[in-house]
Amino acid sequence: MHEVGLMKSILEIAVAEASRVGAARVGLIRVRAGTLSGVVPAALEFAFDAMRGENPVTAGARLQIDPVAAACRCRNCGAGFTPADFVFACPRCRSLDAEILRGRELELSQLEVN
Amino acid sequence: MCDACGCNREEPFAVHTDGRESGDAGGHPGHVHVHRDARGHARVHTHGPGDDGGGNPRNVDVNRSVLEANDRLAEQNRGFFRAKNVRVMNLVSSPGAGKTALLERTLAEFGDRARMGVIVGDLATENDARRLRGRGAEVVQVNTGSLCHLDARMVMTALEAVDLDGMDLLFIENVGNLVCPSSFDLGEQLRVVLLSVPEGEDKPLKYPPVFKGADLVLLTKTDLVEAVGFDRECGVDNIRRIAPQARILEVSSRTGAGMEAWYRYLEEQGKAVEPHSAARAH
Numbered sequence: 001m002h003e004v005g006l007m008k009s010i011l012e013i014a015v016a017e018a019s020r021v022g023a024a025r026v027g028l029i030r031v032r033a034g035t036l037s038g039v040v041p042a043a044l045e046f047a048f049d050a051m052r053g054e055n056p057v058t059a060g061a062r063l064q065i066d067p068v069a070a071a072c073r074c075r076n077c078g079a080g081f082t083p084a085d086f087v088f089a090c091p092r093c094r095s096l097d098a099e100i101l102r103g104r105e106l107e108l109s110q111l112e113v114n
Numbered sequence: 115m116c117d118a119c120g121c122n123r124e125e126p127f128a129v130h131t132d133g134r135e136s137g138d139a140g141g142h143p144g145h146v147h148v149h150r151d152a153r154g155h156a157r158v159h160t161h162g163p164g165d166d167g168g169g170n171p172r173n174v175d176v177n178r179s180v181l182e183a184n185d186r187l188a189e190q191n192r193g194f195f196r197a198k199n200v201r202v203m204n205l206v207s208s209p210g211a212g213k214t215a216l217l218e219r220t221l222a223e224f225g226d227r228a229r230m231g232v233i234v235g236d237l238a239t240e241n242d243a244r245r246l247r248g249r250g251a252e253v254v255q256v257n258t259g260s261l262c263h264l265d266a267r268m269v270m271t272a273l274e275a276v277d278l279d280g281m282d283l284l285f286i287e288n289v290g291n292l293v294c295p296s297s298f299d300l301g302e303q304l305r306v307v308l309l310s311v312p313e314g315e316d317k318p319l320k321y322p323p324v325f326k327g328a329d330l331v332l333l334t335k336t337d338l339v340e341a342v343g344f345d346r347e348c349g350v351d352n353i354r355r356i357a358p359q360a361r362i363l364e365v366s367s368r369t370g371a372g373m374e375a376w377y378r379y380l381e382e383q384g385k386a387v388e389p390h391s392a393a394r395a396h
Contacts, residue, residue: 002262002294009180017176027171031180038297038323086322087355096358106180114169 003039006106007047013108015057023113026061030110034068036086036103041065070103184298187266191273191301198278200231201383202286204300206324207308208317209290212334214242215367216308216376217285221249223370224377228282233272235264235289242287252276263294266301283380292317296324304383307360310335312342315349318356325357330379337366 014026029048033039048063072088073080076095083089088098179185195202205213217232224230231252234242243255254275256268269286278284286302288295307328309317312335318325325331331353339346346364353362363379365372 002297005261006180009183013176013178013180013182017174017178021174023172023174024169036323036326038293086319086326089355096355108176108178108180111174111176112171113174114171 003043004047004051006039007044007051010108011051011055011058014061014111015055017111018057018113021113024057026058026111026113028062028064028112029108030064030066032066032068032105032107032109034103034105035070036100037106039106041067066109068103068105071101072098073101074098181297184266187270188299188301191266191269192303194273195284195301195303198281200278200281200284202284202302203304203306204286204288204302205306205308206288206295207290207310208292208313211290211308211310211313212367213287213290213308214245216332216334216365217246217287218249219367219370219373220376221246221251223373224380225250227377228380229280230283230285231276231278231281232285232287233269233276234287235268237289258289262289262291263298264288264300265298269300282384292321292324296327304329306330306332308332308334309349309353311338311344315345315352318352322356325353325360328357328360330361330363331357332376333362333364335366336364336371337369
């Protein structure tokens, strides 16, 4: 797992954005994490608790992880579906050839600052 | 152990996003901001112990990818590879699946058909580079310290030691790990995932993200199929279910079985093919 490295990036982005808008503190960090992003939310939270204090800007911050459900579209029949697991089988035509529309994202979506 | 243990904060290859000057924004004792809401009212708002930040909380939309720093460097690498007209493959597998053995044989047997180079990543030792040297290819070892994967910056740094002029194929042998490397685009044009027969038929089901990103899956150590009781049909079916986009080849670097098909694949993937922009499972 690589959540510490990812959290380091998240905190760096948060500090940079806070500085950009002239804020002294970050109160809340919202992260959108797709279910296909390969990230374990609990590991991300663990890393956050361990690392947020390294910079006073983020020391008092909270972390909110917003899960993003996976969404696929079948390239064979065009049906949209939510995969139950990592086998992206189309429920209509059983094809495995699916395009991933959503679920891979891992992004810092919003900050609450002051 | 990977960097999730937190023991490697000072790793030389840490990727920073831009805006590093912001690191002192909050810690600078003389750095004062006045924050007011839309009506011009200022108020004190504390968030936690030791927090002396004042002002109204407000929301800032950011929408930045957590991996943007790596992805930006990966695109730079990809542009560099394209300019140098070299085909680059990222070899990913669990430790001991046979990445180095595959390259040993490939350098020896395919060397008269293509000029090749290798960047090989491990936590420690020069052992793999030593195994690969003396076969006519340029070999650069990257030691990641305790980091569990190669990232785009490490590759960029390693490229300073590689002469790509006239090179046809560059293999990047990633750190043996089936989890973390899948998130990190290195700028490669093709991702090759190795699954060795002794690992079992269900490896793709247990570690799907890395197989989802594969252009080619190499089933390796096929000389051990009978010895370990590997159900070939089941193994190949599992790869197809998780990675229907991937080609599948079966090889034994020890006996040489299937190697010619691998060499044909390397030839097919020659320079003429336009590199695709990787959209990896982040």
